[in-house]
Amino acid sequence: MTESAAIHIGFDDLVALLKTIFVRNGVSEPNAQILAENCAGCERDGSLSHGIFRMPGYVSSLKSGWVDGKAVPEVEDVAPAFLRVDAKGGFTQPAFFAARSHLIEKVKANGVAVLAIRRSHHFSALWPDVEPFADEGLVALSVVNSMACVVPHGGHKAVFGTNPIAFASPRAGSAPFVFDQASSAIAHGDVQIAARAGHDLKPGMGVDRNGEPTTDPKAILDGGALLPFGGHKGNSIALMIEILSAALTGGYFSGEFDWSGHKGAQTPFTGQFFVVIDPERGGNHAFADRVAQICDLVLDAGQDRLPGERRHNTRKAALANGIPLSPQNHDMLMALATP
Ligand code: NDP
Ligand code: PYC
DSSP, X not given: OOGGGOEEEOHHHHHHHHHXXXXXXXXXXXXXXXXXXXXXXXXXXXXGGGSGGGHHHHHHHHHHTSSOTTOOOEEEEEETTEEEEEEEEEEHHHHHHHHHHHHHHHHHHHSEEEEEEEEEEOOSOSHHHHHHHHHTTOEEEEXXXXXXXXXXXXXXXXOBOOOOXXXXXXXXXXXXXXXXXXSBSSOHHHHHHHHHHTOOOOTTSEEOTTSOEEOOHHHHHTTOEEOBTTHHHHHHHHHHHHIIIIITTTOOOTTXXXXXXXXXXXXXXXXXXXXXXXXXXXXXXXXXXXXXHHHHHHHHTTOOOOTTHHHHHHHHHHHHHOEEEOHHHHHHHHHHHOO
C-alpha cells in the first residue's frame, strides 16, 4: 500500500468501528470493547497478521456458533498464588481481564502468581496481554496454544499449534523489553498474508500435503503444515506451550478440539497460561537498570534493534498521523459494520 493511498483513522475511531462489528455479530458490549481495543492495538502497532486482517475470521467464527461472544468467564481462586479461569467457550481476553486485577493483587502479596485460562479462544497477538504488566513494573510471561498446523521435528503429522510465547520486562529509561513470537518458523497469519499477496516463503518453514519441503504458502495452507522454528529446540518450546496452555490449564491441545461441525470456525479453542513476577522481591532494587544494561550491551555488540522497537515506532507514527488502512481494508471493515 502506498502511503498516499492509505486512509488514516484515529485509534479511538478504529476501536469504535471494530466494536460495532463485534456487537453486530453477537458479542456483548463489555467483551466487544476488550476485543476491539486489542485488535485496534495490533493494527496501530503494525502487528498486521493479528490486526484488522483477523476481523473476517472473528466474524466467521461468531456466525458459525463456534465461539460464544457473550460468555461470562468464571474466576476461581485456587491457591495464594494461583488463579484459574473458565472462559466458558468465549474469547480469552475477556477471561483474562476478569482475573487481571486479582492476579496483580496476588503478585503483590506473594511476589509471583500464575493465571491458567481454559476453554478459551485466542485469535490475536500476545504482546497486548503482557506489555501492560511491564508498564506497571512487573515481569510477565505468557503462552497460548492454537490449532494443529505444525509438524513436530522429524515428524509427519501436525500436532502443535503455532503456539506463541511472549515476555515483558520493565527497562529503566525506555519502553519495556518485550518479545512476542510464534514457536513455528512463521505465524499462520503470515502464511495467509503471503498466499494472498502471491509471495513465496523462505525455505525451511513448511511442508506440502506429501510432507515435502515447500516455499509455496498455498501448498502449506492446502493440506500442508508448518515446521517449528529452530529444529528440535523450537519443537521443545512448542511442546512446553502445549503442556502449560492445555495440560496445566485444563484446556484442549491444539489437535484435540473438533470444530468440524462449525463451518467457518477459525478461532482455536484452547487455553492460555501466565506467570507474573514482582521483580522487587528479587531483592535487587536496580532490576530495571540491570535490564537496561543488558539491552545496551546487546545493542553495543551490534544487534541492530531490540524486539518491540519496530512496534513502538509504528505506534508512535500511528498516534501522530492516524492508523493507515488500505482502501480495501477500509471497505472490508465498512462492509462488516454495515447492516
Ligand atoms: P516475528 O517473527 O515477526 O517477531 C517476533 C519477535 O521478534 C517480535 O517481538 C519482534 O519485534 C522481534 N523481532 C523481529 N525482527 C527482529 C529483529 N531484526 N531484531 C530484533 N527483534 C526482532 O513474530 P511471529 O511471526 O513469530 O509472530 C507474530 C505474531 O503472531 C505474534 O504477535 C504472536 O503472538 C502472534 N501469534 C498468535 C497466535 C495465537 O494463537 N493467538 C499463534 C501464533 C502467533 P517487533 O514486533 O518489534 O518487530
Ligand atoms: O498466526 O499462527 C497464527 C495464529 C493462530 C491463531 C491465531 N493466530
